[in-house]
Amino acid sequence: MKDVARKSGLSIATISKYINGGNVLEENRVVIDKAIKELGFEVNEIARGLKTNKTMTIGLLIPSLENIFFTSIVSNIESILIKNGYSTIICDYKEDKSLEKQKLDFLVKKMVDGIITMPMGCDLEVINSVINRNIPVVLIDRALKGVECDTVLVDNLNASYNAVEQLIILGHKRIGIICGPEDIYTAQERLKGYERVHEDYDMTIESELIKKGDYQVESGYRLLLELIEMEEPPTAVLVTNYEMTLGAVMAINESDIKVPDDISIIGFDNLQLAKVVKPPLSIVIQPVKQIGEVAANMILRRLKGDNSNFPSMIRLKTELMLKDSIKKVEN
Amino acid sequence: MKDVARKSGLSIATISKYINGGNVLEENRVVIDKAIKELGFEVNEIARGLKTNKTMTIGLLIPSLENIFFTSIVSNIESILIKNGYSTIICDYKEDKSLEKQKLDFLVKKMVDGIITMPMGCDLEVINSVINRNIPVVLIDRALKGVECDTVLVDNLNASYNAVEQLIILGHKRIGIICGPEDIYTAQERLKGYERVHEDYDMTIESELIKKGDYQVESGYRLLLELIEMEEPPTAVLVTNYEMTLGAVMAINESDIKVPDDISIIGFDNLQLAKVVKPPLSIVIQPVKQIGEVAANMILRRLKGDNSNFPSMIRLKTELMLKDSIKKVEN
DNA sequence: TTGTAGGCGTTATCAA
């Protein structure tokens, strides 16, 4: 900038002002533009950050970088933020609570202007300490009780409710579910949906039809086998995330069981998977793109100082795509 | 820091020196430590960066955040770098060459201390301009001719060579391959391995057995179907990345074809997938973890000013895991 | 060992 000032015969202050959208005489504008171009000048964001106390950087924290559902969301968020001049520091905490805390501290230390995170749980203190520093935080996918901040969720409860309801409508009486870990928010909600629809239709829940997995491929595989090997196996199953759906499909493929004749199945998340499987898989589709959009725009709003209806909790609807993997039950 | 100075009755310079490992009197050390602790002082990396011209940030650029192979590598790199005090700015370019250039510029503008990238190709200029600014660059997964910089590769050629060789040893004469896009470095190499082993074993290559996919699930699915629907189908197939392997497995599952009786198959990349499939899938395993480690350590070395054997090209070996998905051909 | 002073590249205030 000093060079630009010298070359254009103006002061540093004037250059700075012009760069930040201030007015200069038309003739000066021309000179400055010329100098900037010839010198290839670009503002030093570091120095600017020192002065403005803004880094134009948003921290993104997810449970794992090795899960496509998470990284897809991150990808969308990043696209939007970068268009608005923000860069991102993306971290994962490898599904480890203590690492989650560390990474959060790390982001704070990096002076990020805001944080979007998928929390694993419990540690309200850490998140609250971030919020108390006046750093805008947006929670996605998982809510946290006892924390006052904006949250973008998927309506997990109704997602599984609707899926199971469809099965019920088709006449299924014994419906299995492969759940995620009990301490994960989304897993709790999805199970709740399963339970509630049973209540609403006045059906008793057989606890042996509820299988608790860990959101990983193997558990989907193993638990689906467990279900079909039961004395009285379910006639339909809901698998509640992508990885486990993948495992479940594999399990079915290698058994003698036919979908949907022997068992109806509804999976989760991955449209691509659903298309490649035969028969095409019915799935619950989460609005991955929308989650990212809403979260990114939310934090952009807060960053601009717009604190209207804070804290806001947005619940996005899932879509239920029904294909040939489910079928009416024959009596 | 000013506060720490005041509280401890010493000068800012002394505090700074102490923080950066300088010597102070034992009694002062105690006072300073106490002040730091009580004030919860942490150095402002931004301000420090302004002075030192270092941001302690490494840029990571990958083709897509929605591909688990890429993000796994990134995850490993990030773990190592963060342990060494570096943070990362992770970007993807959504497999788009013009975006790749933009993101690279973006990282430079963010004053990253170094860049690790998986280049898509062609644009030597951009990368060279980065290198010319004396920013250490490490290329991973894909090499770039005409660029002088450290590169961490997988020995793709021998990966497919060895896989196909095993099939040949088992007596297969007609071996199909499902390749990736022609303009992707790894795809070229993997095809070369296929071709070379044919030459070495004096086998002619039937061009109709070479299917060009796009590294996406659908193409694996479609092309495998094409292969088995040929008049004279291959007795074995090599599928050259994870996504396409997934597709291929799905295709096989829904056809009447039995593995390995009707066709032998070797896939790529995903150990988990291989385990879940029945019969267990033979696969080429890329050293995902190692790639990240080597790349991270490489750039850390350069960052320390160690320029020994620059530019170095490291080629990591893949592992061939043979399972029941391949079988001796019966004559 | 400690402190003074200048500077890193910006922005912001206040006169001119």
Add this chain to the structure above:
DNA sequence: TTGATAACGCCTACAA
């Protein structure tokens, strides 16, 4: 509209 000047928080000669 422009410019001199101080300040952001830190580092680094150099002097004490």
